[in-house]
Amino acid sequence: MQIDRTLRFCYRMSLGFSEPVQKHQFALRMIPQSDMRQQIVDCKVVLEPACALKEGVDSFGNRYVYGEIVHPHSAFCVEVRGTARTAGGIAVLCEIPVMSLAPYRFASQYTRAGDALKAYYGQNGQRAGEDDYAFAARLNHQIYQDMVYKQGVTDIHTTAEEAFSDRRGVCQDYAHIMLALCRMADIPSRYVVGMIEGEGYSHAWVEICADQRWYGMDPTNDKMTDGTYIKISHGRDYQDCIVNRGTFRGTGTQTQQVSIVVSEE
Amino acid sequence: MKDKVIPEDFIFASSGYMPECEGVSPVRGVYSHISGIDLVKGKDGEWYILEDNLRVPSGASYPMIARDLCRRSSPKTFRDNLLEDNRNYAQLLRKTMDYVNVEGHTVILTPGRYNAAYFEHSYLAEKTGAHLVNGNELLVENDMLYYVDYKGKKERVGAVYRRISDEYLDPMHFNPESVIGIPHVFDVYRKGKLALLNAIGNGIADDKEIYYFVPKMVKYYLGEEPVLSNAPTYLPFYETDMAYVLAHFDNLVLKDVAEAGGYGVVFGSSMTKAQKADFIALLKREPRRFIAQEVIDFQDLEIQDNGIVVERKADLRAFVLMADEPYVWKSGLTRFSRNPDSFIVNSSQGGGFKDTWVLSR
Structure with a gap:
């Protein structure tokens, strides 16, 4: 693979709930994978509140992580941060x-x-x-x-x-x-x-x-x-390809914020 | 598909196709554990298959109840006639569930007591000794499915006879609005740590278009002619079928493949000249949208209506259970229409049911 660029990326998604929710189950498709066009050198997933994560691969070959936050919480934040080395316009x-x-x-x-x-x-x-x-x-x-x-x-x-x-x-x-x-x-x-x-x-x-x-x-x-x-x-x-799928118990309304920063190293 | 018996787009462009199931094999390779095959008897004495139900066919509890009541009200009938006993359905169902159970409890998953078939769910649970559960009594943890009892104790579940449809089964993979499913149950299923009866994605095999190909599949896989015939069906998608449909338009019934529940069904003979011209134009423009079938003259069945014997339209649902080998339950659900001119036998539309005898001779 001919490396074109080295990119630092940070994908941050936060959910806010007007009332605390519990038994919050989620599945996230927001983690890039290495393939013949990109090499993910490092990648870290940080959750707030923290919880144990499981991993799966769906029928399309996408990697996803999932987990559950049982205790009441009114905010949920995921940050995926890492480095990708990408090749140019090759097929x-x-x-x-x-x-x-x-x-x-x-x-x-x-x-x-x-x-x-x-x-x-x-x-x-x-x-x-x-x-x-x-x-x-x-x-x-x-x-x-x-x-x-x-x-x-x-x-x-x-x-x-x-x-x-x-x-x-x-x-x-x-x-x-x-x-x-x-x-x-x-x-x-x-x-x-x-x-x-x-x-x-x-x-x-x-x-x-x-x-x-x-x-x-x-x-x-x-x-x-x-x-x-x-x-x-x-x-x-x-x-x-839905990035975040989830269910939770609670009556509040949900707001979502997404911010992505990708810059050359 | 590889040998071009079924064109690819009949699978991949079908509304029943679920790409989520690509690469997933159900436990012990069983997809359709409980099948409901709808049959009718023509005036020529031939039985015809009208429909294959491979998703969540219901109704097995009704013949059980009907036989129970009949035996009680007229024991003599059952002494004097040689009938196959049908009281083994619960055993057969239990065997079917146990065959695929990976380890742990067997449960029957119901959407809840407001579901029209809740009686059946609870009855089958009672007869088979399975737990009757709602989605919120099941929990996925560490890639296993657990039943949580009233004390909060968790016990592993190895097989779920689910009485809710695919799209509501897991909000994390299918309809995100579902509140009757179990989040992540599909992940457990995909990893082979759980059996679901029936398998997810069976809708691909029981729609109106695939029905046309079932006799071809029988021939392809078994090298045999099917014992039971389909109602003769034509796909205008094929040129020879289109020519036949146009030549015999008045003898056929045309069905829109996208519609269900009796909608989108028209009889060639009941159209005016102008309607016919419009319909044929539409058919030529969108040949994939319709199937055509010969109109079968069904035999009527005698029923009692307020103490008077009258004739009504009826069909028979046969139940086929698949464990180590397929088994046809020696009974079935006979449903009849309430009104003399109606073809609709669904219980939701006022249809009735009666005991079904299989003679043992």
Whole structure:
């Protein structure tokens, strides 16, 4: 692996509860893993309140940690801090046999195309001698041009079709639209959650599979992924990569704050 | 799928497909421990399979109760006729649960007493000697499932006969809104430290589209012709089937695969000319959305309605239990419609049930 950058990352998520809650069970998909594009040199997970953590790997290959805080608490904070050495825009060899690519080839809940996306695909779906990679790269650019980045008009339940009909959305919507189009073109593609250099929230982009390799494409920023990207998880769409899932007993309301800082060492 | 008997997208694009189950093998390789196979008898005397229920088929307690009442009210009937005894269901169910139990207690998980089938859950628990539990009486700790009794004592659970559907089973992996499930139970299941009856993800095998492929699966795996026939079914997705559907449109019933519970079902013969033209246009545009079936003329069953013998539509649910080998319970749930013109036998819609005899001769 040709190292491009060494990045320090700190992913902090805190939940606040208006009334203390108890029996709080959680599962977190916020820990980056080493793969052929990134090497996680060190990574530490700190929980407040502290509790014992268990680990699992889901069917998509994502690592997650889970645990339970039994005692009443009104705040919950997770900090994932570490160092990643990332390679530039190289493609990653497809790590799964072709058979298991099937879930990435068909529309999922968030990426099912309706009339608007089908019409758009009708206009842009002809390939002028392009291979899968070139075709997807063109879609990546096309989506960037035809969408307007706007926060607050969509939410976590918005589907690709809904966001596209309005031509506005955030990275999650851009990624879903890209996935919907790639899957219509029979290109296996998956949703990716991760971090990018700078300060802010988590980011979403896609990986498309061409010639047995995964290529990262980011329609929100009109680029291919490079050494400034740290991947955390992947799946068919948003719901396979939900960062924090949990249940608790209590009557209060919950607020969430996320802050991510990624900087070059 | 590899040998193209079933097209891939019938699996992966199906609403029943749960990618969470990829790579997970249930204990001892049993997926459908308790299957409910719905059958009808045509006027030609043939039995047809209408539906396979592989998720959480209910109703086994009703024939148990019916037989119990009938034996009590007319013991002579049972002396004079040679009938198969059906009082062994609890034993069979117990054997099925024990076969996959990894270690520990066996429990029946119910959504609670407001569930329509709560009677059955408690009855089966009582008859099999399993604990009847709610989700909040079970707890995952150190990758094991525990039953917590009223004193707070924890005892390990090795098998759960769950009477709640997949999506509510574990809020940490499936529907996050579920309050009747057990957080992290799927993690324990995935690691092979727990048996769930039935396995998670069976919905992929019992939807309307897969029904079409079941006879093909029987032939593919066993090299035999199925003993029981399906109602003849056509998938307009295939060109030859589409041609047949268009040529025999008036003799067929068309079903929208996305709908359930009797919705999205239309009879070709009952459409006007304009409706028919519209429907055929839709069918050609979205061939994947529909299946077509021959309309079977079912035999009516005699029932008593206020002391008068009348004829009603009926079906039979056979229960197949899978432990070391499959076993068909020599009984079944016979359900009939309350109204003379209705085809609906569901108890939620006023349908009734009666004892079912399997003659031993």
